[in-house]
Amino acid sequence: MRIGMIGCGVISRQYLATFDALPGVELVAVADLDPERAQAAAEGREGVRALGVDELIADPDVDTVLNLTIPAAHADVDLRVIAAGKNVYSEKPFAVTTEEGRAVLEAAREAGVIVGSAPDTVLGTGTQTARAAIDDGIIGTPIAATATMLTPGHERWHPQPDFYYVPGGGPLLDMGPYYIHALVTLLGPIDAVIGASSRLRPERTIGSGPRQGESIPVTTDTHVTGVLVHASGALSTLVMSFDAVATAARPIEIHGTGGSLAVPDPNRFEGEVSVHPLGGDGWETLPESAGYVSASRGIGLADMAERGAALRASGELGQHVLEVMNAVLESSTSGRRIEITSTCERPDAVGLQDLQTPI
Structure with a gap:
């Protein structure tokens, strides 16, 4: 290709x-x-x-x-x-x-x-090993999930951060795709959402590069929360922020009738997956069991070249996630539950395979 x-x-x-x-x-x-x-x-x-x-x-x-x-x-x-x-x-x-x-x-x-x-990070061993654990019934029937991304803002490191703070940016449309693509990969498509959001600062100061010290306006919400109602019945709680400092929460956790699953950062291709089974003594690390090993940006293109219209990182998935994100923002201003009109197939799982791509 x-x-x-x-x-x-x-x-x-x-x-x-x-x-x-x-x-x-x-x-x-x-x-x-x-x-x-x-x-x-x-x-x-x-x-x-x-x-x-x-x-x-x-x-x-x-x-x-x-x-x-x-x-x-x-x-x-x-x-x-x-x-x-x-x-x-x-x-x-x-x-x-x-x-x-x-x-x-x-x-x-x-x-x-x-x-x-994009993102094609969900094709790596992190999300795919978690997907295999869910499909194998390790945590029983999935009930709920949490997805948490907190950072004080990209203007601290990005030399041209303007687009992060206009419509189309913000923490939800910038970082939300990683988390919601992963949630759909793990739990399937979403039927409805409820959202709330805030914007605490009217401007940001660029922290690096030739424009360091310059102030830029903020015209989109910078802290967004939402509840995503999956077609399966599972409920995902989403927190995306460019306002908060840090968190000790796992990036994604999936909770089921038979245990809880800790999923690594969906902005990365790899990472440790751990499970806490019902009646267990604590968290147990799972071995890598699925996904492209040592994958990096662009693996979605290789998947597209191999599978054609059956590619996993499809436009239909991207559009479904886009509608979900915009519906969360709409709900945050209207105060209403928003039904999602689009859907998509839960992407096919990726078997464990090494394409020898660099990290």
């Missing part, structure tokens, strides 16, 4: 570190609104050309576009790529609004092309 990458910002470095080891995937072109960044990304990579955005989308040597633009541009770039008859794999979130995401899927169906959506 010949990849053209649009967007050569911070996240692109992680994809570039992976490409050479991914089976079935070849990077052939890169583009960015800043031509110098595109040139820097292509430098030293044999056969990779630095192009303009329009030039890359039209290039006949590119059959799939990796969209690493800022969230506000995801849907627009996806639609342009689809109109050119190419597959597209978008960084998270799938789009900013639910309507934008829906338009991307409709356009892809009409054009007969494949759409994928």
